[in-house]
Amino acid sequence: MNKSLHILIVEDEEKLARLEADYLQNAGFAASLLADGDTVVSWVKQYHPSLILLDLMLPGRDGLSLCREIRSFSATPIIMVTARVEEIDRLLGLEMGADDYICKPFSLREMVARVKAVLRRLQPQTEEDIARTLKLDADSFRVSAEGRDVELTTVEFQLLQALHQQPGRIFSRSRLMDLIYQDRRIVSDRTIDSHIKKLRKKLAELLPGMELVHSVYGAGYRYDPHQDNDQ
Ligand code: CA
Numbered sequence: 001m002n003k004s005l006h007i008l009i010v011e012d013e014e015k016l017a018r019l020e021a022d023y024l025q026n027a028g029f030a031a032s033l034l035a036d037g038d039t040v041v042s043w044v045k046q047y048h049p050s051l052i053l054l055d056l057m058l059p060g061r062d063g064l065s066l067c068r069e070i071r072s073f074s075a076t077p078i079i080m081v082t083a084r085v086e087e088i089d090r091l092l093g094l095e096m097g098a099d100d101y102i103c104k105p106f107s108l109r110e111m112v113a114r115v116k117a118v119l120r121r122l123q124p125q126t127e128e129d130i131a132r133t134l135k136l137d138a139d140s141f142r143v144s145a146e147g148r149d150v151e152l153t154t155v156e157f158q159l160l161q162a163l164h165q166q167p168g169r170i171f172s173r174s175r176l177m178d179l180i181y182q183d184r185r186i187v188s189d190r191t192i193d194s195h196i197k198k199l200r201k202k203l204a205e206l207l208p209g210m211e212l213v214h215s216v217y218g219a220g221y222r223y224d225p226h227q228d229n230d231q
Helices: 014-026 037-047 063-073 085-094 108-121 127-131 154-165 173-180 189-206
Strands: 006-010 030-034 051-055 078-082 100-103 135-137 142-145 148-151 213-216 220-223
Touching: 006 014, 006 037, 014 030, 014 108, 030 037, 037 063, 051 063, 051 108, 063 078, 078 085, 078 108, 085 100, 085 173, 100 108, 135 154, 142 189, 148 189, 154 173, 154 189, 154 220, 173 189, 173 220, 189 213
Parallel strands: 006 030, 006 051, 051 078, 078 100
Antiparallel strands: 135 142, 142 148, 213 220
16 A cells, blocks of 8 residues: 555544554554544645545534535545444435445454555556446346346346446445335335345356445445455
């Protein structure tokens, strides 16, 4: 990992902030700490960090309004840190433009892996990534890659299409249900999980050993053509 990548940690729990900084530095990143929400925007404008780990509840401005404002002037990746896993679904619904979400308590190893995964997603495609590129045919509900193809059901196709159009973006189960079903009373979260399971099985036939549709704990699903070996 490039030594010059600079991570800004916005966290008011001092002990946790120091541990995060230690782990990131050991992984080869530079890290800076801010504990007060009011100092964040001017700091980001001045120093242009490579990625921001942003706690939701902060003294001064909260993470939500900070995320929105940073997005208005910068595409810097943001990983939102929340204390409650239930909060993630609400945050996703607000569409505030964070790139990933981590729920406390998290393992520091996982935090570093998520930072790396977000940074990797934003890097230009490698030849390996291009090999994983899927072609979707909406007339036949077939998906192809590397000269092979498989047929999907309507729902599987719609799920893949939604995820595939915005690689890296997390879709909550409820958002996916809204996209696919006219009448949500007839389906449950489990329905989405079971269609995703079948979809993954078919994609694994197409591109063995590659995981394209990832589950994000407590949040939902995302399409990501990069392999996350370190998670
Ligand atoms: Ca906090």
